[in-house]
Amino acid sequence: DIQMTQSPSSLSASVGDRVTITCRASQSIGRYLNWYQQKPGKAPNLLIYATSILQSGVPSRFSGSESGTDFTLTISSLQPEDFATYYCQQSYSTPFTFGPGTKVHIK
Amino acid sequence: QVQLQESGPGLVKPSETLSLTCTVSGGSVTSYYWSWIRQPPGRGLEWIGLVYNNGNTNYNPSLKSRVTISVDTSKNQFSLKLSSVTAADTAVYYCARRKGNGGDDYFDYWGQGTLVTVSS
Numbered sequence: 001d002i003q004m005t006q007s008p009s010s011l012s013a014s015v016g017d018r019v020t021i022t023c024r025a026s027q028s029i030g031r032y033l034n035w036y037q038q039k040p041g042k043a044p045n046l047l048i049y050a051t052s053i054l055q056s057g058v059p060s061r062f063s064g065s066e067s068g069t070d071f072t073l074t075i076s077s078l079q080p081e082d083f084a085t086y087y088c089q090q091s092y093s094t095p096f097t098f099g100p101g102t103k104v105h106i107k
Numbered sequence: 108q109v110q111l112q113e114s115g116p117g118l119v120k121p122s123e124t125l126s127l128t129c130t131v132s133g134g135s136v137t138s139y140y141w142s143w144i145r146q147p148p149g150r151g152l153e154w155i156g157l158v159y160n161n162g163n164t165n166y167n168p169s170l171k172s173r174v175t176i177s178v179d180t181s182k183n184q185f186s187l188k189l190s191s192v193t194a195a196d197t198a199v200y201y202c203a204r205r206k207g208n209g210g211d212d213y214f215d216y217w218g219q220g221t222l223v224t225v226s227s
Contacts, residue, residue, distance in 0.1 A: 001168075034213040043201055043217035044152065050211050087152055091212045095167040096142075098152040 002026055002090050006099035012107040019075040021102045023088035026069075032092040033071045035064055038101075039084045047086075048073065078104070109134040111202050111218035119196075119225050125189040129202030129218055136160065136183050140205040142214060143176060143187045145198040153198075157205055158185050192225045199223075 003026040013019050023033065031051040036044035046055045048064040051071060061076040075082055083106050088099040115127035129141070142157040156166035158176045166174045175188040189196060199222050203214040 032211060036214075043203075043220050044214070045217075046213055046215050049207070049213035049215075055213075055215065089152075089213075091207070094154075094165050095169070096154040098154070100151045 001095055002029060002093060002097050004088055004090055004097050004099040006086075006088060006102050008102060009100065010103040010105060012105045013078050014107045015078055015080055017078045017107075019078050019082075019104060021073045021086055021088075021104075023071045023073070023099050024069055025071075025090055025092075028069055029090045029092035031066065032090055033064075033066065034089045034091060035062075035073045036087045036089065037082075037084045038087065044087060049091075109204060109216045111204065111216055113200060113202050113218045113221040115221065115223070117222060117224060119192055119223060120227050121193055121225055122191055125187070125192050125196060125200075125223055125225075127187045127200055127202075127221065127223070128184050129186070130182070130184050131204075132183070134204075135180075136178050136185055137180055140212075141176075141178065141185045142203045142205050144201045144203055144214070144217075145196075146201070146220070147195075147198045155187065155189075155200075194225050197223065197225045 005024045035048040038044040051066045052064040063074045065072050085101045085103045110132045112130045119125045143155040158178045173190045178185040199220040201220045202218045204216040206215045
């Protein structure tokens with residue numbers, strides 16, 4: 001199985017901050033990396049797929065990039081509704097696997 | 108707008124079989140691939156498996172011996188059965204649509220999730 005790690009596991013930030021979350025795969029997965037946002041008691045919501053393609057309806061302050069086996073989710077200016085947990089997921093091969101999540105707290 | 112809704116018992120006894128159904132509205136189960144994903148309380152997401160629109164399946168090896176996912180095109184539903192459950196199977200179970208192919212795919216629509224507790 002491809003193992004996914006995320007860093008940090010949690011972070012505190014203020015509204016307006018630029019936030020970066022990193023996801024690393026245990027092997028090369030090409031561009032096959034997706035990002036989801038999950039709020040308490042809700043299902044995950046797709047933000048970005050194929051490393052950098054923004055899902056329809058997702059604000060442009062979210063962006064994704066990659067460098068080798070490291071992938072980055074960036075929120076350019078954190079908004080109150082962005083406080084949530086973020087998960088990466090590889091779709092390169094089954095079993096599909098998710099990262100452990102990064103919880104974004106209000107500072 | 109595609110909507111998915113999980114249904115099934117919220118409490119299952121140890122050693123019994125967990126059975127859930129996902130009803131799809133606003134789209135056809137014959138058009139895409141469909142997955143089950145679970146999340147133990149306070150923990151991360153685990154992919155259980157998927158069913159293709161032709162009925163073929165692909166399961167997580169960690170659960171493969173206990174999992175059956177099937178599709179009922181007449182009802183526009185797909186289902187999950189997980190046998191010999193233990194407390195470790197207590198989780199919120201989500202159904203989701205898989206869009207795309209050949210690795211360039213993702214889960215774009217999700218049900219709201221249903222909590223299944225394994226307890227006697």
